[in-house]
Amino acid sequence: MTREKVNLAYISNDSARRTTFRIRKSGLMKKAQEIMTLCEIEACAIMFSAYDPEPIVWPSELQAQHVISRYMNMSPLEQTKRLVDPKGFTRQMLEKTMKKVTKKRKENNEHNQMTQVMYQCLYGRGFGNLTIGDLNKMSDLISQNLGETERRLEFLQRRHNG
Amino acid sequence: MTREKVNLAYISNDSARRTTFRIRKSGLMKKAQEIMTLCEIEACAIMFSAYDPEPIVWPSELQAQHVISRYMNMSPLEQTKRLVDPKGFTRQMLEKTMKKVTKKRKENNEHNQMTQVMYQCLYGRGFGNLTIGDLNKMSDLISQNLGETERRLEFLQRRHNG
DNA sequence: CTGTCTATCATTAGCGC
DNA sequence: TGCGCTAATGATAGACA
Numbered sequence: 001m002t003r004e005k006v007n008l009a010y011i012s013n014d015s016a017r018r019t020t021f022r023i024r025k026s027g028l029m030k031k032a033q034e035i036m037t038l039c040e041i042e043a044c045a046i047m048f049s050a051y052d053p054e055p056i057v058w059p060s061e062l063q064a065q066h067v068i069s070r071y072m073n074m075s076p077l078e079q080t081k082r083l084v085d086p087k088g089f090t091r092q093m094l095e096k097t098m099k100k101v102t103k104k105r106k107e108n109n110e111h112n113q114m115t116q117v118m119y120q121c122l123y124g125r126g127f128g129n130l131t132i133g134d135l136n137k138m139s140d141l142i143s144q145n146l147g148e149t150e151r152r153l154e155f156l157q158r159r160h161n162g
Numbered sequence: 163m164t165r166e167k168v169n170l171a172y173i174s175n176d177s178a179r180r181t182t183f184r185i186r187k188s189g190l191m192k193k194a195q196e197i198m199t200l201c202e203i204e205a206c207a208i209m210f211s212a213y214d215p216e217p218i219v220w221p222s223e224l225q226a227q228h229v230i231s232r233y234m235n236m237s238p239l240e241q242t243k244r245l246v247d248p249k250g251f252t253r254q255m256l257e258k259t260m261k262k263v264t265k266k267r268k269e270n271n272e273h274n275q276m277t278q279v280m281y282q283c284l285y286g287r288g289f290g291n292l293t294i295g296d297l298n299k300m301s302d303l304i305s306q307n308l309g310e311t312e313r314r315l316e317f318l319q320r321r322h323n324g
Numbered sequence: 325c326t327g328t329c330t331a332t333c334a335t336t337a338g339c340g341c
Numbered sequence: 342t343g344c345g346c347t348a349a350t351g352a353t354a355g356a357c358a
Contacts, residue, residue, distance in 0.1 A: 005333070006333080006334095006353085006354075008196060008199055008200065009199065009200070010199065010200060010201075010202055011201065012202050015325085016354095017201050019199065019203060019325090019326085019354090020197075020200055020353090020354080021200070021201040021203070022326080023352090023353065023354085024193070024196070024197045024200070024201075024352090024353080025197065027193070027351095027352060027353075028190070028193050028194060028197060030351095030352090031186070031189070031190050031193060031335095031352095032190060032207075033182075035182075035183065035186045035187065035190060036188070037170055037171065037172065038170065038171070038172060038179070038182055038183070038186070038213065039173065039179055039182065039183040040172055040212075041174075041183070041209055041210060041211040041212070042209070042210040042211075043207065043208060043209040043210065044207065044208055045204035045205065045206065045207040045208075046205060046206055046207075046229050046230065046233050047203055047204070048203060048204040048205065048229065048232065048233075049201065049203040049204075050203070050340085055232075055233055064233075067208050067210065068208065068230055070217075071208050071210075071217055071219070077201075084214070096183070117236065118293060150297050165349070167349095168336085168337075168350080168351090177342080178337095180342090181337090181342090181343080182336090182337080184343085185335085185336060185337085186335090186336080189334090189335060189336075192334095192335095193335095193352095
């Protein structure tokens, strides 16, 4: 019954693989939790296994979204440095889209506050993680903005006509 | 010199914390690599530490982006299943907030499309359930809208001046 | 299929360079 | 600061319930 050294290769036996996965997964999470406590770092992990119907998101959906959004929002220099994906996954798409918004935001002070706050709401918080407060804020801003624009257009029109 | 049980709390000594982090980080990555080899799962991790200038992205940027995008793009069913509003409070609040936007939308045809699509995005999907596609759409609409408004203002201003 | 047990391997804290 | 070393804790494969 001497324990053998573990063979580091794919486990072909299905139930053995499941068991190993289950046990090691918990071990891994424990370790991860430990390093986070000991060193106060910000981290997250996502795992898709063939066994669980849903992805395992560690340490929580909330934290994962926070970390992902931080990762996505890194400075342009840092972003460029790690643009390794030629096909254009998520990050590039986000970058591209956000560049347009940022550009417009800089160009147009009229809408600065609205765009900025929406930007913060959408990206600062992470995806799928909007609170009621955020939505409220966004809605108010949209309303305000629509009203202001309307007033300004009316003003200009009046000046033009009279 | 008996080794003590490790106290699972934040290590206040700076260099000790760095050392522990470095060692445990490599241990964690090894374990993660092992479970991936043994069980053939798809996973990624992102860590922000105060020590490394850049985030540690495991196992690679490419894999991380792939996994993140898979996570973000899960089917609506899967997303819905996981994002439950336990209080039942969300929908009411949303309705109330959205009414304001709808009102403005009706008042102001200039911004109809943008508001409508945002309305759909926010209301139709529910909170915290936005996909990357939605965000993209919303961002595009904001950009477009800002551009159009700007052009219209410029046009009116030109007409006024000349 | 999941949990418990335990002998064994694996990780790592503390120390000295 | 970051190695190498080593003893002690920690993780876990395999057996069993």
